[in-house]
Amino acid sequence: MRAPEIDLSKLPPILAYGRTESDLIPLLQKVQEEYGYVPPETLTPIGDQLKIPPSRVQGVINFYAMFYTEPRGRNVVTVCRGTACHVRGGKGVLRVVQKILGLKDGETSEDYQFTLETVACLGACALSPVMVVNGQVYGRMNPKRIETVLVRYMKEGDD
Ligand code: FES
Structure with a gap:
């Protein structure tokens, strides 16, 4: 597209x-x-x-890293790869997110529905492992919760 x-x-x-x-x-x-x-x-x-x-x-x-030179998805999913998240399974969170979205770090889906990115710390270590979607923090992620959250955003795109 x-x-x-x-x-x-x-x-x-x-x-x-x-x-x-x-x-x-x-x-x-x-x-x-x-x-x-x-x-x-x-x-x-x-x-x-x-x-x-x-x-x-x-x-x-x-x-400046804050400026983007390519269009991003309507939903930006950010997975933390910081130390606190890493020790509580952050790598697995990234793996599951990548699998569900079919994207690698830094990629945007062809339909511009999702962009996946990673950061060093989202500042919510107490909730690790953490991911953020469009600024909304989701803590203590596990495969089931990840799927529930992402499917919700996928459905919003179908409206
Ligand atoms: S290390 Fe993940 S929120 Fe801080």
């Missing part, structure tokens, strides 16, 4: 927030809020607005 088309008519009101290079990061955050990532088509308009070359915009995007 192709990447979803982006609506560039939403860009000018966002660009209006920026004047100089010091506005670049907040502007990129606003673009990402709107599109879910920073589409390559926006780099030149952003650079023009801030009077900097698109390569400078790209450089900043590459530097």
Whole structure:
């Protein structure tokens, strides 16, 4: 499936927030809020607005892990691979999630329903092993609970 088309008519009101290079990061955050990532088509308009070359915009995007350059799934599943989760079976959680979603770490499903990613710690070690879906923390995961949670998000996508 192709990447979803982006609506560039939403860009000018966002660009209006920026004047100089010091506005670049907040502007990129606003673009990402709107599109879910920073589409390559926006780099030149952003650079023009801030009077900097698109390569400078790209450089900043590459530097900060918080910016995404490709569309992500409507549901972002984050599995913790930190130490506390690891000792309580975090590796198994990742294995089960990968199997259910058919994705590896960093991948997005072809229908853009799911993105799978891992992080070093989700800051909820007391609930380990932990996974997060769209910002919602799910603790003390086991295969049954993982399936229950993920199937719920899969069903929402069918509506
Ligand atoms: S190590 Fe997993 S939440 Fe901290």
